[in-house]
Amino acid sequence: MQKNGVAAEPEEVVEATEAPEPEAQPEPEQEPVAEEQPVAEQKDAPEAEAPAVPDESAATEIKVERVEEEPAVEPPLDPEEIIHDPDEGRISADAAIAPKRTPGVIHTEQAAEGRKRHAEVYAFANQKGGVAKTTTTLNLAVAFAESGHRVLCVDLDPQGNLTMSQGIDPDKVEKSMFDVLVHQVPLTEIIQKREIDIAVASIDLAGAEIAMSTMIGRERSLEKALDAVAEDYDFVCIDTPPSLGLLTINALTAADKVIVPVQCEYLSMRGLVQLQNTLEMIRDNLNPGVVIEGILPTMLDSRTVHAKEAVEILEENFGDLVFKSRIRKAIKFAEAPVRGASVLKYDPKGNAAEYYRDLAKEVLTHGAS
Numbered sequence: 001m002q003k004n005g006v007a008a009e010p011e012e013v014v015e016a017t018e019a020p021e022p023e024a025q026p027e028p029e030q031e032p033v034a035e036e037q038p039v040a041e042q043k044d045a046p047e048a049e050a051p052a053v054p055d056e057s058a059a060t061e062i063k064v065e066r067v068e069e070e071p072a073v074e075p076p077l078d079p080e081e082i083i084h085d086p087d088e089g090r091i092s093a094d095a096a097i098a099p100k101r102t103p104g105v106i107h108t109e110q111a112a113e114g115r116k117r118h119a120e121v122y123a124f125a126n127q128k129g130g131v132a133k134t135t136t137t138l139n140l141a142v143a144f145a146e147s148g149h150r151v152l153c154v155d156l157d158p159q160g161n162l163t164m165s166q167g168i169d170p171d172k173v174e175k176s177m178f179d180v181l182v183h184q185v186p187l188t189e190i191i192q193k194r195e196i197d198i199a200v201a202s203i204d205l206a207g208a209e210i211a212m213s214t215m216i217g218r219e220r221s222l223e224k225a226l227d228a229v230a231e232d233y234d235f236v237c238i239d240t241p242p243s244l245g246l247l248t249i250n251a252l253t254a255a256d257k258v259i260v261p262v263q264c265e266y267l268s269m270r271g272l273v274q275l276q277n278t279l280e281m282i283r284d285n286l287n288p289g290v291v292i293e294g295i296l297p298t299m300l301d302s303r304t305v306h307a308k309e310a311v312e313i314l315e316e317n318f319g320d321l322v323f324k325s326r327i328r329k330a331i332k333f334a335e336a337p338v339r340g341a342s343v344l345k346y347d348p349k350g351n352a353a354e355y356y357r358d359l360a361k362e363v364l365t366h367g368a369s
């Protein structure tokens with residue numbers, strides 16, 4: 001049957017269909033035939049309705065015509081049969097490729113392992129200024145590095161505070177994140193090695209938002225740049241400016257998780273709703289998977305009633321999202337950047353360093369669970 005149907009060259013089928021009756025169309029069971037003859041259907045596309053129908057009457061006509069044309073037609077028939085064989089041929093094609101894939105499987109496994117090593121990207125964000133975004137980005141990053149992880153910090157703040165905190169003068173930087181975001185310079189060209197690797201900022205980063213404003217895919221510039229180094233790091237920590245502009249949106253779009261430092265004062269916490277709204281927008285449009293890893297109470301002066309109340313309000317409103325770790329006030333945090341160092345390097349055995357080591361443990365434990 002199939003052979004007959006298939007054998008029927010398009011032309012023949014056409015003729016057959018012309019002859020057959022409109023009655024034949026309603027005849028149902030030929031659907032299977034139609035299914036069996038995808039090739040014929042395609043060829044018959046213009047007159048597709050009829051071809052399958054005329055099994056009996058048409059078949060005879062077809063046979064007759066075939067007989068007439070057999071000599072000339074046979075050659076084309078062979079290729080059609082071959083077309084059917086390839087259904088099986090698909091298998092044989094896979095089989096043919098398989099040997100090449102066999103060694104590839106090893107690579108795939110390696111790639112899977114590699115994926116586990118893909119950098120986990122953290123953005124440190126809060127549009128409110130002076131809440132310890134930069135301090136947290138650097139010291140948590142160094143705490144990650146202390147525990148044996150490969151860490152890249154990205155300074156996405158035109159103020160360049162993170163860059164300065166590692167003893168680099170943003171004014172003397174030749175290439176910076178500006179060049180990465182605006183001119184697609186590879187990240188590796190601007191990364192400097194200090195306590196951690198740092199993708200530096202310069203003052204001209206302030207012009208990046210305007211320069212990027214007309215670029216297609218401007219929200220994903222950082223994400224793309226990070227793709228190229230994702231295998232080289234376990235963690236990427238992005239410091240953001242105190243705004244919800246395009247630079248911060250780039251950070252949130254590139255991030256897997258967001259850490260929100262919050263100064264333990266009532267007014268500081270009100271901005272969290274706005275940040276959550278921005279994240280919602282990012283999730284809806286750019287990065288569905290981004291989540292808040294945690295809200296971090298910073299600059300905590302536990303001696304004051306107000307600070308305790310502020311933390312309580314945080315926990316009442318955000319529950320488990322609030323880290324258990326607390327970053328208390330300490331003068332070392334202000335001193336360390338002057339030395340171009342994290343508190344973990346500046347005062348390795350001090351309490352201030354311990355606050356961020358504790359936070360690193362909490363984040364790593366949470367990430368592992």
Ligand SMILES: Nc1ncnc2c1ncn2[C@@H]1O[C@H](COP(=O)(O)OP(=O)(O)OP(=O)(O)O)[C@@H](O)[C@H]1O
Binds near residue numbers: 128129240330331334
């Ligand atoms: N736990 C702390 N105790 C005391 N001072 C701190 C603490 N954390 C940060 N600081 C100091 O507070 C100031 C602001 O911190 P930081 O620059 O990290 O905030 P930021 O949120 O990055 O600010 P901006 O929004 O301007 O980027 C800095 O001088 C820093 O040294």
Ligand SMILES: [Mg+2]
Binds near residue numbers: 134157239241
């Ligand atoms: Mg900062």
